[in-house]
Amino acid sequence: MPPEERRRPIHVLNNDTLVESPPYAAFVHASISRLRRAAPALNMPLYVAVASPEVDQTFWVNLIGRGYPSPNRQFRWCTDRMKIGPTNAYIRSQVDQSGSVVLLLGVRKDESANRAQSINRHTVEGHRLNPHSSLRGCFVFRPIVDLATDELWTFLLQSPPPWGGSHRDLVTLYRNASGGECPLVIDQEDAPSCGNNPSSRFGCWTCTVVEKDKSLQGLVDTGQDELQPLLDLRDWLRLIRNDLTLRDAERRNGAEGPGPFRLEVREEILKRLLDAQTLVGQPLITDAEVRRIRELWTSDFGRWAEKRQRTPTAERPQ
Numbered sequence: 201m202p203p204e205e206r207r208r209p210i211h212v213l214n215n216d217t218l219v220e221s222p223p224y225a226a227f228v229h230a231s232i233s234r235l236r237r238a239a240p241a242l243n244m245p246l247y248v249a250v251a252s253p254e255v256d257q258t259f260w261v262n263l264i265g266r267g268y269p270s271p272n273r274q275f276r277w278c279t280d281r282m283k284i285g286p287t288n289a290y291i292r293s294q295v296d297q298s299g300s301v302v303l304l305l306g307v308r309k310d311e312s313a314n315r316a317q318s319i320n321r322h323t324v325e326g327h328r329l330n331p332h333s334s335l336r337g338c339f340v341f342r343p344i345v346d347l348a349t350d351e352l353w354t355f356l357l358q359s360p361p362p363w364g365g366s367h368r369d370l371v372t373l374y375r376n377a378s379g380g381e382c383p384l385v386i387d388q389e390d391a392p393s394c395g396n397n398p399s400s401r402f403g404c405w406t407c408t409v410v411e412k413d414k415s416l417q418g419l420v421d422t423g424q425d426e427l428q429p430l431l432d433l434r435d436w437l438r439l440i441r442n443d444l445t446l447r448d449a450e451r452r453n454g455a456e457g458p459g460p461f462r463l464e465v466r467e468e469i470l471k472r473l474l475d476a477q478t479l480v481g482q483p484l485i486t487d488a489e490v491r492r493i494r495e496l497w498t499s500d501f502g503r504w505a506e507k508r509q510r511t512p513t514a515e516r517p518q
């Protein structure tokens with residue numbers, strides 16, 4: 201297209217859950233900076249945006265502040281809060297401004313049988329643009345839907361990115377993590393990488409939905425030993441999530457059944473997280489999150505302390 205015809209704004213949207221695997225996060229940040237620097241020279245209205253969860257809804261604030269057990273398949277509270285919500289909010293803001301948007305998704309049928317099924321379900325025969333299942337005014341275009349994985353890597357290896365540099369770092373990152381791809385998740389159905397995909401993918405490093413974090417393990421196995429504390433912490437979080445002795449005896453809404461983690465358990469998780477942060481030498485939690493966690497502790501502790509005063513000692517839940 202000649203420059204004078206490049207009038208449609210193009211938004212490159214990155215979803216940062218704030219618990220991305222550190223090597224993956226470093227790669228993405230570098231790519232975003234490169235893209236931002238190159239945008240003026242590309243002669244098109246290009247915007248690069250990052251969608252992250254609100255402080256009140258991050259992984260740590262829910263786990264340590266509210267005492268949610270870490271996610272599993274039955275209680276996967278994270279995808280909506282950390283991926284779908286922030287991403288959809290950005291897309292909605294663009295629909296509000298422009299009336300409609302075309303969402304380019306890099307999903308491919310070759311990723312898995314489940315992915316192919318989900319793509320087929322959402323495809324209107326004979327149309328290249330398909331209405332998004334829940335976002336009004338958003339039309340989905342999948343430019344590489346029929347590309348095989350090998351073809352994709354071949355293309356990336358042979359074609360430098362238009363914003364400069366090469367795809368070498370990307371290839372190394374994925375090779376070290378033993379392969380796999382990580383899609384932009386905008387729909388619960390589009391999120392198998394968040395839990396049940398057998399191949400290595402970059403999900404959140406804290407993800408306890410999967411049995412093992414294969415990509416992080418792959419990076420440790422290829423010599424990045426400094427990431428071992430993250431694996432250890434994740435494994436421990438997975439271990440304690442079903443230990444009912446660590447949970448309050450009733451749910452937040454007063455219903456019977458295991459409630460949130462007790463306060464001392466939340467303190468222990470925060471302590472271990474801060475220890476891991478020191479060992480890894482990279483920020484794993486922000487000051488704003490720690491402040492919000494302390495506020496939630498104060499409000500929970502106040503409520504429970506009041507309840508304890510009203511409950512005769514012999515009747516207190518152990």
Ligand code: SF4
Binds near residue numbers: 217282393403408409
């Ligand atoms: S990768 Fe795991 S922790 Fe992250 S949003 Fe998906 S299911 Fe949740």
